[in-house]
Amino acid sequence: MTETAPRPTLEAVAARAGVSRATASRVVNGGDGVREPLVERVRRAVEELGYVPNQAARSLVTRRHDAIAVVVAEPETRVFADPFFALQLRGISKELTAHDNQLVLLLTEGRDDHARVGRYLAGGHVDGALVFSLHLDDPLPELIQRAGVPTVFGGRPGWSDGTSGVVYVDSDNRGGAREAVRHLVGLGRTRVAHITGALDQTSAVDRLDGFRDVLADAGPRLVVEGDFTPAGGERAMRELLDRCPDVDAVFAANDLTAAGALRVLRERGRRVPDDVAVIGFDDMLPVAEQTDPPLTTVRQDIEEMGRLMARLLLRGSASAGVVLPTTLVRRASA
Amino acid sequence: MTETAPRPTLEAVAARAGVSRATASRVVNGGDGVREPLVERVRRAVEELGYVPNQAARSLVTRRHDAIAVVVAEPETRVFADPFFALQLRGISKELTAHDNQLVLLLTEGRDDHARVGRYLAGGHVDGALVFSLHLDDPLPELIQRAGVPTVFGGRPGWSDGTSGVVYVDSDNRGGAREAVRHLVGLGRTRVAHITGALDQTSAVDRLDGFRDVLADAGPRLVVEGDFTPAGGERAMRELLDRCPDVDAVFAANDLTAAGALRVLRERGRRVPDDVAVIGFDDMLPVAEQTDPPLTTVRQDIEEMGRLMARLLLRGSASAGVVLPTTLVRRASA
DNA sequence: AGCCGGTGTGAGAGCGCTCTCGGCGCCGTC
DNA sequence: GACGGCGCCGAGAGCGCTCTCACACCGGCT
The missing domain is CATH 3.40.50.2300 (Response regulator)
Known part of the structure; x- marks a missing residue:
């Protein structure tokens, strides 16, 4: 943590440009109210000396820190x-x-x-x-x-x-969830399930709400709690298949959850999307593009x-x- | 960007503690050379006023920024x-x-x-x-x-x-690569290939070097260039299978590359690890644990x-x- | 010519802190 | 009992900057 070379001060710039420190300061901060020839002189001095304002000194007086x-x-x-x-x-x-x-x-x-x-x-x-x-x-x-x-x-x-x-x-977690679920319904799926995220997070709650907006009548059987992780997705998917073997669509709270779910579906011999359609959330590229099959999902910017x-x-x-x-x-x- | 409430200065602390600013400063900075009762008084004043040193002022004189x-x-x-x-x-x-x-x-x-x-x-x-x-x-x-x-x-x-x-x-990219390749050789694999990373990065070069350390005689057919992405891994794996259909092991430059390679292997009906063993690099958890089968890989801390x-x-x-x-x-x- | 508003510039105070330096009290020593 | 030394504390300078304020200067008006 050695000291860097002594840096030129505003005083030095002013001296070199033949103006006062105040004027130099004005130029450095935009140059309003300084006549052109002086502005030019100061600019050149800054350039030549490689002047960089001392942020600490500036903050001390302005009370801003940028x-x-x-x-x-x-x-x-x-x-x-x-x-x-x-x-x-x-x-x-x-x-x-x-x-x-x-x-x-x-x-x-x-x-x-x-x-x-x-x-x-x-x-x-x-x-x-x-x-x-x-x-x-x-x-x-x-x-x-x-x-x-x-x-x-x-x-x-x-x-x-x-x-x-x-x-x-x-x-728009809720709206995105709605769109996903509507898409599944539009595909003709009649047993659409939801694997939630960790419900101590608002995003998970909102996505669940979106699901319910479209499928208000979805039985509790079709909603199973996950935690945004692939492992949680696997666990939830297993539970889901046990509880409701005829499920034909899953809206997962995020892509990782969907990835876990996909794995379990494959393991259990369900074809995706033929037997069970799956939608994720996030469009987390390294995940969504790499799943098998590639994941349909809700993208957020x-x-x-x-x-x-x-x-x-x-x-x-x-x-x-x-x-x-x-x-x-x-x-x-x- | 409104101003926050006016914060107490060191001066204020000193006044409240009945000492000089210098002494207050000493206490704030560790308290060496100040007698116990004074230290205590200053500490209390700091506490009561909720004093926080002004970093800008401090930097201005110390020329350090922490x-x-x-x-x-x-x-x-x-x-x-x-x-x-x-x-x-x-x-x-x-x-x-x-x-x-x-x-x-x-x-x-x-x-x-x-x-x-x-x-x-x-x-x-x-x-x-x-x-x-x-x-x-x-x-x-x-x-x-x-x-x-x-x-x-x-x-x-x-x-x-x-x-x-x-x-x-x-x-230790090179050493890690060596270990991976030795493991493959130890498994009895005789056609061990390497999919490199982006060779404008030292890590990719080092891993390639590690591969060559163990298999100096590996023909150029068995080394194909990737770019650390899954897509690159896919492309490279296809090329590899075309060039050398009897390949029985692949050391991929990273987990993402390995993931791509795995997908192609599955697509081409090769079983992993039975037909082709695959090792990645990084132990990037969301990837390595989610591949099918879970990826053997080189972990770095x-x-x-x-x-x-x-x-x-x-x-x-x-x-x-x-x-x-x-x-x-x-x-x-x- | 004298006054006045406006515009540009410089002098100087002061932001809150650290750190040197000098003073002062207290100890031990002869 | 005087004196040097040491440990603790306060006074004050100054870090590099911004910003207010006073002043100089210029032109246009009466």
């Missing part, structure tokens, strides 16, 4: 390791970069980390926070709200009834969600929740 | 979207957190971004950088080296001959790689390259 925190509260490896998060990050990064903001990443696991993150955010080190907290009982969101930092949530927080002033970006979150935060928009549309991607499984 | 940048140069969605990167990030995050450092994430795609990152790093906003640059011809690493920021690379940079003073952390990178950077260690061991994970495919 940095936002991305908080990922994820106790489980699973979600963290899936491409979902990576894609959102990418969207966020693009938007932040476009506005010259830095991205400070805070990963948490466990209670101590919560306190740490709370302290960090309350410490005013960043101008805002993007928070991913997927579990209903997660204490982190509240902690963050209390820190008084502008915040946008990724996915509807469980405790938000939708209009409590919480800003979030979510995809994950990267766009990230972008939008960043945009909302930077704009300081006070809008409540934003819900992005989903689209059905037809492949071979349904 | 922040390091993680630079991910990844033009392609593929690598970014795989769990590999996420796990490394997690390892890095843990280590940094333990040392009270922040993680600034810089994602780049394209030349403009390179310049931006170069400027940022040269700007002295962070104390160091962890760089992931997987391609041989990537200009970014050089750019960064020139920025004069302490840097640790993730994976051996292509232009590093190993002892040029470049600090990096890699896993990705999270530990991340940790180690961070540790090396923070310690300012000048050691050159560190290579982590791999282990063969036996599942059903070989």
Whole structure:
């Protein structure tokens, strides 16, 4: 951690350009109200000296940091390791970069980390926070709200009834689920089942609600609880086949679950989609394209969600929740 | 982006504790050379006021930032979207957190971004950088080296001959490949093929070298180039079967490639592992465990790689390259 | 010619912190 | 009992920047 070479200060730039520090500062910050010849001189001095503003000094007086925190509260490896998060990050990064903001990443696991993150955010080190907290009982969101930092949530927080002033970006889980189920019904399937996600997450609940919107009369036999993992999908699919051997379609809460289900179906000799049609959710490419057969699924534009979150935060928009549309991607499984 | 409530300053803490600002500062920074009763008073004042040091002010004078940048140069969605990167990030995050450092994430795609990152790093906003640059011809690493920021690379940079003073952390790609191939040979396989990764990445080259270490006499017929993607694996596997129908084992450069190969093998009616044994690389769980049959593969401790990178950077260690061991994970495919 | 509004520029204060340095009290030593 | 040394504390400078404010200057008006 050695020191880098001494960097030129604004003072040096001003001296070289033959102007005052104040004028140099003005030019560096856009150059409004400075006459052209001086602007030019200062610009050249900046160039020649390789001047880069000292962000710390600037923050000290402006009280802005041009940095936002991305908080990922994820106790489980699973979600963290899936491409979902990576894609959102990418969207966020693009938007932040476009506005010259830095991205400070805070990963948490466990209670101590919560306190740490709370302290960090309350410490005013960043101008805002993007928070991913997927579990209903997660204490982190509240902690963050209390820190008084502008915040946008990724996915509807469980405790938000939708209009409590919480800003979030979510995809249309319910609508996407409806579309998937309608598609199955449209295929002429009469025994359509649903394997849910982990029901402590709003996305899982919303997808289940979407399923019920279309098949309000679906017996409890046809709804079995999963947990968003392939293993959960396998278990649920087995249970489903035992309870209801004549099932002819399955809407799985996500692609991983669908992948598990597909495996069990093959193992039990059911042909997909001939005997049983299967639809997933997410369009997680490495999974959805690699299943056998390739998975029909509901796509959400994950990267766009990230972008939008960043945009909302930077704009300081006070809008409540934003819900992005989903689209059905037809492949071979349904 | 509204202002947060005015935060207490060190001055305020000092006043409340009845000491000077200097003493308060000393206590906040460890409390050496301050007598116990005063330490106690200051600590209480900090507590009561909810004081959090202003990092900007501190950086301004110390010229340290307690922040390091993680630079991910990844033009392609593929690598970014795989769990590999996420796990490394997690390892890095843990280590940094333990040392009270922040993680600034810089994602780049394209030349403009390179310049931006170069400027940022040269700007002295962070104390160091962890760089992931997987391609041989990537200009970014050089750019960064020139920025004069302490840097640790993730994976051996292509232009590093190993002892040029470049600090990096890699896993033992070559050794892992050897182990995999030896395992196949040990199974009695006599026609062992290799589907390579994208050969503009050192990891792919090293794995190929490992293959050749064991099977120096493997004809060129048995080595076919892939690109680390499932599609590439499929293509390569087809080519392999055409060229050499009696192949009885395949060492694929990574799990995704292996997954593609498995699909083609099934399609062509080859049984795995009976007719053809398959081994992957990475032990990327969502993939390796979900293939049919579950994939035997070479595991690398990705999270530990991340940790180690961070540790090396923070310690300012000048050691050159560190290579982590791999282990063969036996599942059903070989 | 004198006044006035507007526009450009410079001087200087001060953001919140760290760190050096000098002072002061207390100990041990002769 | 005087003195050097050491340990603890406070005063104050200054990190590099922004921003307010005063001032200089210019043109157009009376």
